Amino acid sequence: MDTSGPAAFVNGEILKMFVGRRVRTVVQAQREEGGLLIGQSTDGHQLTIKGASGAPMSHYVEIIGIAEPNQAIRAEVCTDFGENFDPAPFNGLCKLANGQMKDLFL
């Protein structure tokens, strides 16, 4: 397992604390604005994803990339999770991975 570039599980709120670092999140694609994907994070924030155009609207998309200021991520890997995805457990995972259970995560 490659642990050299770990991607932290984040939601919209936690994303702010990881600016400049690699993160992993899931957003629901809402619209595209000039090559930028606007998606809703699992905790209801609007995130701007760079380099992820072409994602099917209303699908859930996993983004791995570098966190930028102003709720933005420069995407490196995008994975379509489809429409059937429950955002609540992912949001719970983000909170645990950055809080109570932090020690268990890279």
Next chain:
Amino acid sequence: MAMARLTPNGVAAALAGDTNLKPVLQIVELRGVQVNGAGVTRGERFRAVVSDGTAASSALFAAQLSDHARSGALRRGSIVQLSEYVINEVGPRRIIVILNLEVLVSECEIIGNPTALSETGSPIPNPTRVEQFNGAPQYGLMAGNSSNTTTKPSDNVPLFQNSMAGNSSNFATRPSDKVPVFQPTVQPSYRPAPNYKNHGAIMKNEAPARIIPISALNPYQGRWAIKARVTAKGDIRRYHNAKGDGKVFSFDLLDSDGGEIRVTCFNALLDRFYEVVEVGKVYVVSRGNLRPAQKNYNHLNNEWEILLENGSTVDLCPDENSSIPTQRFDFRPINEIEDAQNNAILDIIGVVTSVNPCTTIQRKNGMETQKRTMNLKDMSGRSVEVTMWGDFCNREGSQLQGMVERGIFPVLAVKAGKVSDFSGKSVGTISSTQLFINPDSAEAHSLRQWFDSGGRDASTQSISRDITPGASRNEIRKTVAQIKDEGLGMGDKPDWITVKATVIFFKNESFFYTACPNMIGDRQCNKKVTKSTNGNWTCDKCDREFEECDYRYLLQFQIQDHSGTAWVTAFQEAGQELLGCSATELNALKEREDPRFADTMLNCLFQEYLLRLKVKEESYGDERKVKNTAVKVEKVDPSGESKFLLDLISKSSALH
């Protein structure tokens, strides 16, 4: 002087109805009788003749005094002070029923020459035998004898005069020849006086009975009245027994002294009183039979309950003030319920923090009933699940649910809830339970204050088993290894658990049995059928032959999770849930050697399932083996399972 110890004229005064006299009397006769209450063996009770030196009367000791007599603390010759007693009319006769007494002198010679005083109009129906007189040497008149502790044999003078003719009092006994053990020389032979002409007609006392506290009620009072508020009223229950159909209802009374008692009436009396009785109103109840409380159904703090009879009256007191409380609670903090006995009846008060939706469940007798659960917490730092059954669900349950949904967390007082140890400890409603939403009481106000000033956020630990949101209620999640490690299925009842596990192996050579297709009512027989020589299938139970049989799953497979492996058996429904096709279809595929037969099983292999298992130890010959039967099989739903796990994490970390 011995005579001075006894209360002069005590017997006559007591019989006349003076129950505050506390007379000092002597027991001149004592014998045990077997008393059988209705359906309940009441054990041995003691009858006596008590004397004040000149007059004597029959007396009966209350059950609680039997031990005194049995132990010998009370015996013939004892001088006692009656501290509590009532006068009971047995037919035309009056006897003293002694409820409490004090033994002043444990044994003493018979004082004086008492004559029986008993306001009778006919011979005593149950004659008093006097075995104690057998050969006892010390009968005699002790008048003039200053010592009452030394026994001085004197002439064998019978205690009672032989002939009482013309005397207003009498004593009856069996003729001596029927009691051969009696020695004729010492046996006092009373004969019933032939007639009692010198008595006027006994007038029935029609004056209203005096109102007494409920706590003073006992079965030996003929006439009584109590004044009490109805705290609960049961529904009409219909029953059927050997005597035919009947109906019964009961209500609970509370009086100003805090005494409680249940009143029950049947059939015609039900018709008479059912509409009269209203919860919260005050009534004077008079006359009725007292019988031992049936503690299975009656949780009130009273050893008796009242059975109304034809002469009973239940009269409304319209202008009753608040001297009688509307309800009496004995609230127990929730943390005490943890140690309470299963089926104990108790009162609790708490803040309703959540109310679950109403569900319909099927009872063992096939009837459907409503069920709804909610959570109550109190200042003890614990919360408990309260289960409402039947009408409570839609009545108080809906109201409570509405309040909680609007963000109002009401205080709820539960009167007479039943403790259950099904899933931790919980409290359920029974028919006589009462629920009070935001009651106006000191306890409720202090709870409200506590809740509003921080109690709302105080962490509480549930004494009921955790409920997983989204998952089925009462789901007890276990790992495969826990089945063995915790010895599940070894108890009297099977354990019902849920495991999340992967199917790793199917026994595919025999996965079904041949079942009887006969319909009995709306249910299929399903017993195993065997192929007879003519090619038909025979069912031993139905004693019939069928050309075609049904195929039902008897599927054995192995499951595994991170902790271990186990064998599981699935019958028809669970087998179909797992494999997605019927046993008949699968068998057809197998017989045709269709590759889809193998595929069906392969598709399920190494898939993860939530299996609801019934775990029970069963014997096969000499061998006892814990058998896991799948009753429900579901594919793991990632979303639901994730929520379950998140919940589990937050709960387990909250404990640390």
